[in-house]
Amino acid sequence: MTLLTAFQILLYRYTQQEDIAVGVPIANRNRSEIEGLIGFFVNSLVLRTDLSGNPNFRELLSRVKEVALAAYAHQDLPFEKLVEELHPERNLNQNPLFQVAFALQNAPMSALELPRLTLTPWQFDTKTTRFDLEFHLWEQESNNGLWVDNSGGISGFVIYSTDLFDNATITRMLEHFQILLEGIVANPEQRIANLPLLSEPELYQLLVEWNNTQVDYPQDKCIHQLFESIVEKNSDAIALVFKEQQLSYQELNVRSNQLAHYLKKLGVKPEVLVGLCVERSFDVIIGMLGILKAGGAYVPLDPTYPPERLKFMLADAQVPILLTRQRWIERLKNDSSQTICLDRDWEIISQEKEDNLKSEVTVDNLAYVIYTSGSTGKPKGVQIEHRALLNLVFWHQKAFVVSSIDRVTQIAGVAFDACGWEIWPKFNSCGDAIAMS
Numbered sequence: 001m002t003l004l005t006a007f008q009i010l011l012y013r014y015t016q017q018e019d020i021a022v023g024v025p026i027a028n029r030n031r032s033e034i035e036g037l038i039g040f041f042v043n044s045l046v047l048r049t050d051l052s053g054n055p056n057f058r059e060l061l062s063r064v065k066e067v068a069l070a071a072y073a074h075q076d077l078p079f080e081k082l083v084e085e086l087h088p089e090r091n092l093n094q095n096p097l098f099q100v101a102f103a104l105q106n107a108p109m110s111a112l113e114l115p116r117l118t119l120t121p122w123q124f125d126t127k128t129t130r131f132d133l134e135f136h137l138w139e140q141e142s143n144n145g146l147w148v149d150n151s152g153g154i155s156g157f158v159i160y161s162t163d164l165f166d167n168a169t170i171t172r173m174l175e176h177f178q179i180l181l182e183g184i185v186a187n188p189e190q191r192i193a194n195l196p197l198l199s200e201p202e203l204y205q206l207l208v209e210w211n212n213t214q215v216d217y218p219q220d221k222c223i224h225q226l227f228e229s230i231v232e233k234n235s236d237a238i239a240l241v242f243k244e245q246q247l248s249y250q251e252l253n254v255r256s257n258q259l260a261h262y263l264k265k266l267g268v269k270p271e272v273l274v275g276l277c278v279e280r281s282f283d284v285i286i287g288m289l290g291i292l293k294a295g296g297a298y299v300p301l302d303p304t305y306p307p308e309r310l311k312f313m314l315a316d317a318q319v320p321i322l323l324t325r326q327r328w329i330e331r332l333k334n335d336s337s338q339t340i341c342l343d344r345d346w347e348i349i350s351q352e353k354e355d356n357l358k359s360e361v362t363v364d365n366l367a368y369v370i371y372t373s374g375s376t377g378k379p380k381g382v383q384i385e386h387r388a389l390l391n392l393v394f395w396h397q398k399a400f401v402v403s404s405i406d407r408v409t410q411i412a413g414v415a416f417d418a419c420g421w422e423i424w425p426k427f428n429s430c431g432d433a434i435a436m437s
Contacts, residue, residue, distance in 0.1 A: 003154075005057070005064045006184055007102050007135055008049050009192045010177050018052040023098035023131070024068075026075050027107070044079040045071040046097050057188045057195070094132075101131045105138035126159050134159040175199055219363050222386040223393065223424055224292040228253065228356050234404075242282055252285065254354045259290030259342075261352035266321055266338065268296040270365040275314060275322035276414065277301035277332060283342045284414050285423065287323050288368075295359045297366035299381070302415035303328045309379070313371055317381055363387040370417050389424060396425040 008020050028041040047067050051060065088096045112119060137156035158170050165173075176197050183196040198206065218226065235250035247255075268274060268291065276287045276298045291298040299317045301310055303324070314322070314334055322337040326344050342349075363386040371379045396402065402425050412418035 001065050001068050002061060002184075003104055003137060003181075004047065004068070004102055005049075005061045006177065006181050008051065008064070009057075009060070009195065010173070010180055010197075011100065012051045012192065013176075013180075013195075013197055014173075019048070019050060021046050021048040021098045023047075023095070023101040024071075025101070025103050026072070028075050030072075030075060043075055043077075045075060046079075046082070047071055051192065054191050054193045056191050057184050060192055061188075095130065099132040101134040103134070103136050105136070129159050129161050131159075132161050132164055218390065219387065222292065222359075222361055222363060222365075223367065223389050224256075224289055225359075226390075227289065240282055240285060245282070247282060252282075252289070253356070255282075255286045255350075256289035256293055257354050257356055258349055258352040259286060260293035260357050262340075262349045263290060263294040263296065263321065264357065268294040268321065270295045270359075270361045272296045272321075273299050273317055273319045273366075273369060275299045275301055275317065275319040275324075275337060277303050277310070277322065277324040277328055278342065278414065279303055279325070280410070280414065283323075283325065284410075284419075287342065288423070291323070292361075292367065293357050293359065295357075295361040295365070297383075298368045300368065300370060300415040300419065302413045303331065304413070305415065307331055307333070309374075312379065313381075316371075316379075317369060361386070363390065368420070370415065370420075384420075389420065392421070393424045396421065400425075 011020050024045045024047050026043055026045050028043045029035055049064055049067055083096045137154050140153050140155050160170055179196055231249045231253045237249050238246050239249040239252045240247040274291045274296045278284055288298050299319055319337050322334055322339045326341045367384050367386045367389045369381045369383050371381050408422055410422045
């Protein structure tokens with residue numbers, strides 16, 4: 001009962017299921033009159049245990065004891081008859097009622113001695129399995145018949161389906177079972193969810209190695225400031241290609257600077273949201289960089305979205321300023337924001353200074369707010385800080401080895417998060433252009 005309780009705790013910890021049924025073979029020789037009879041009396045019992053409420057080990061052991069004693073009292077009922085009466089849903093690849101078996105061979109064994117003959121156990125591999133998993137244990141005693149073990153204790157073997165488990169998994173499971181037993185002996189009052197299960201190397205891997213996610217990347221500059229550093233080194237390199245047009249890094253920097261100065265005069269600063277609703281073109285990148293350089297955070301809006309969604313996003317974000325083009329004015333029908341058309345108003349914007357701005361923005365400020373699809377309910381604006389964007393950019397560059405000889409095709413819509421994935425890593429590796437397809 002103690003070993004079975006520990007085994008069911010193991011299954012509970014692996015599966016988080018609180019209702020566990022385990023099959024247990026029983027000798028079914030519960031009367032002295034049949035002890036001497038030759039024949040196969042073995043039957044299968046289904047021991048179903050309730051592990052709910054996170055009991056301590058002693059409490060769960062009492063539950064298992066009650067279930068086991070009740071099952072032993074009815075061990076004469078053939079398993080086949082039980083299945084016949086219950087009519088469980090049958091499946092050709094599963095045993096009915098239970099798929100995991102547990103057995104403890106604890107019947108006394110006398111030493112078998114034959115003249116001029118030495119007997120030793122024969123280790124063999126079982127080629128078939130009746131269940132998904134079988135745990136077979138037996139008590140060892142010194143010089144006990146065939147099973148000689150000078151250390152005593154408990155030994156066993158596991159039979160498992162190779163469609164479900166591999167050797168390494170079962171080896172790890174046995175190690176967890178042993179650690180669990182040691183924890184039970186050390187503290188039987190411990191709650192079953194808190195009993196130790198992992199080895200020291202596994203604990204170290206889980207708590208230290210897998211949590212050691214710190215990476216080195218610049219945290220004193222924002223994404224647009226890193227772009228400006230690239231411009232200083234590669235001012236004449238082509239940054240953008242759109243149809244037959246192209247922009248160098250210097251030209252892109254100048255246009256975004258002019259927009260940034262213009263926006264700053266309108267009150268754009270850290271944490272101020274600016275809507276950006278333009279089709280795929282140079283204006284996408286100029287708009288993003290201009291907003292970031294002014295210190296604000298952009299809210300990308302896809303002009304091809306339904307008008308109702310665009311109206312909702314503008315109202316929900318409450319952007320004080322909206323950048324767009326004349327062709328989308330009627331579709332947006334926005335009265336709550338100051339609307340700037342990058343095509344109509346560019347003559348005024350181009351009169352602003354061309355130099356980089358000194359911004360108060362830090363990596364803790366917002367870079368952009370992007371809206372979810374709303375497929376599970378109302379769309380939500382997800383706030384992305386510069387720090388998170390930098391983390392993504394430098395991971396992307398490292399994982400995909402982005403270099404100056406690479407080109408990137410900007411395919412995603414402006415309001416889809418993959419848009420940032422396509423744009424920013426390339427702009428911080430310098431070199432060839434982003435193609436606006």
